[in-house]
Amino acid sequence: MGKRIMIALGGNAIKQPDELGTTEEQMKNVATACGQIAEISRQGFEIIITHGNGPQVGNLAIQQEQAQELVPAQPLVILGSMTQGQIGYMMQQSLRNLMGEESIEVVTVVTQVLVDRDDPDFTDPHKPVGPFYKEEEAIQLKIEKGWTIRKVRPNGDRQWRRVVPSPVPLKIVEGKAVRKMVDAGMIVIASGGGGIPVILNEEGKLEGVDAVIDKDRAGEILAEDVGAGIFLILTDVDSVKLDYGKPTEKPIQRMTVEKARTYAREGHFLPGSMGPKVEACITFIEHGGERAIITSLAKAVNALEGKAGTTITRN
Numbered sequence: 001m002g003k004r005i006m007i008a009l010g011g012n013a014i015k016q017p018d019e020l021g022t023t024e025e026q027m028k029n030v031a032t033a034c035g036q037i038a039e040i041s042r043q044g045f046e047i048i049i050t051h052g053n054g055p056q057v058g059n060l061a062i063q064q065e066q067a068q069e070l071v072p073a074q075p076l077v078i079l080g081s082m083t084q085g086q087i088g089y090m091m092q093q094s095l096r097n098l099m100g101e102e103s104i105e106v107v108t109v110v111t112q113v114l115v116d117r118d119d120p121d122f123t124d125p126h127k128p129v130g131p132f133y134k135e136e137e138a139i140q141l142k143i144e145k146g147w148t149i150r151k152v153r154p155n156g157d158r159q160w161r162r163v164v165p166s167p168v169p170l171k172i173v174e175g176k177a178v179r180k181m182v183d184a185g186m187i188v189i190a191s192g193g194g195g196i197p198v199i200l201n202e203e204g205k206l207e208g209v210d211a212v213i214d215k216d217r218a219g220e221i222l223a224e225d226v227g228a229g230i231f232l233i234l235t236d237v238d239s240v241k242l243d244y245g246k247p248t249e250k251p252i253q254r255m256t257v258e259k260a261r262t263y264a265r266e267g268h269f270l271p272g273s274m275g276p277k278v279e280a281c282i283t284f285i286e287h288g289g290e291r292a293i294i295t296s297l298a299k300a301v302n303a304l305e306g307k308a309g310t311t312i313t314r315n
């Protein structure tokens with residue numbers, strides 16, 4: 001069990017905030033991430049990968065909007081499935097180019113994730129997506145497009161953003177298929193962007209919904225499905241901090257589930273970013289995982305050896 005690892009890659013690992021998001025830029029970033037993953041694979045770990053898609057899905061949404069006079073705009077749920085293919089392709093190729101000789105098969109699974117159609121976030125959405133707007137612009141978009149908008153910054157010129165529902169993931173529809181592939185020795189990329197959100201409709205059939213599932217929460221469920229012993233979350237900070245952003249800020253090297261809960265209650269981990277990551281780690285350990293690690297992409301290999309990052313364990 002200890003040699004099976006679920007890796008969750010942050011969206012920023014693939015398109016950094018200061019970049020345009022050209023294919024060349026994204027390929028280069030993917031190659032950096034895959035360099036770390038290839039090294040982990042060489043150490044004998046069985047690997048399952050999930051990833052964010054925020055920047056990619058945001059860019060695709062702009063393309064839909066700008067071109068809708070020519071071709072029909074696709075809904076968010078379709079854009080989510082498109083980014084799974086896009087990022088999966090880049091990673092499959094990059095990993096293959098890095099590990100060709102070692103002949104590990106790498107596959108991407110287009111993944112649906114079941115959510116409750118009565119999830120409260122459908123009527124009271126919370127996940128900010130896309131650009132920041134001025135109040136007048138935001139109100140205009142609300143009227144024109146029927147978006148839900150929210151003030152997400154306490155000050156500044158552009159405080160408003162579109163928000164979409166972020167329902168709790170209940171089940172990975174292709175979870176068993178992913179497990180079979182991992183058991184067969186493949187590196188599997190799945191549940192990208194948190195997965196394609198689907199509900200069971202009135203006839204009991206799967207149906208896509210416009211929402212964004214948190215990739216760390218969905219990744220945790222997938223980690224359980226494949227029986228991973230380690231959950232490695234790679235983001236843009238080297239470790240989890242106490243008093244984040246304050247002069248007293250301090251990195252956490254190790255914490256037990258109990259400590260993590262206490263710190264969470266004390267408000268050290270912000271909602272919508274570090275909060276869901278720590279929460280996902282706690283759930284993972286409570287449901288039988290051995291250890292969970294949060295660190296930056298560059299420190300992945302070191303963190304796995306316990307030399308960097310934040311490690312969360314039962315005791």
Ligand code: ADP
Pocket residue numbers: 009010011012052234235236237239240241242243244268269270272273274275
């Ligand atoms: P990802 O795309 O990897 O999911 P997020 O932006 O969602 O990245 O989460 C990482 C961010 O969490 C960091 O860049 C940091 O700004 C923020 N953060 C919030 N609380 C903390 C904390 N206690 N320690 C470290 N980072 C924190």
Ligand code: MG
Pocket residue numbers: 272273
């Ligand atoms: Mg995030």
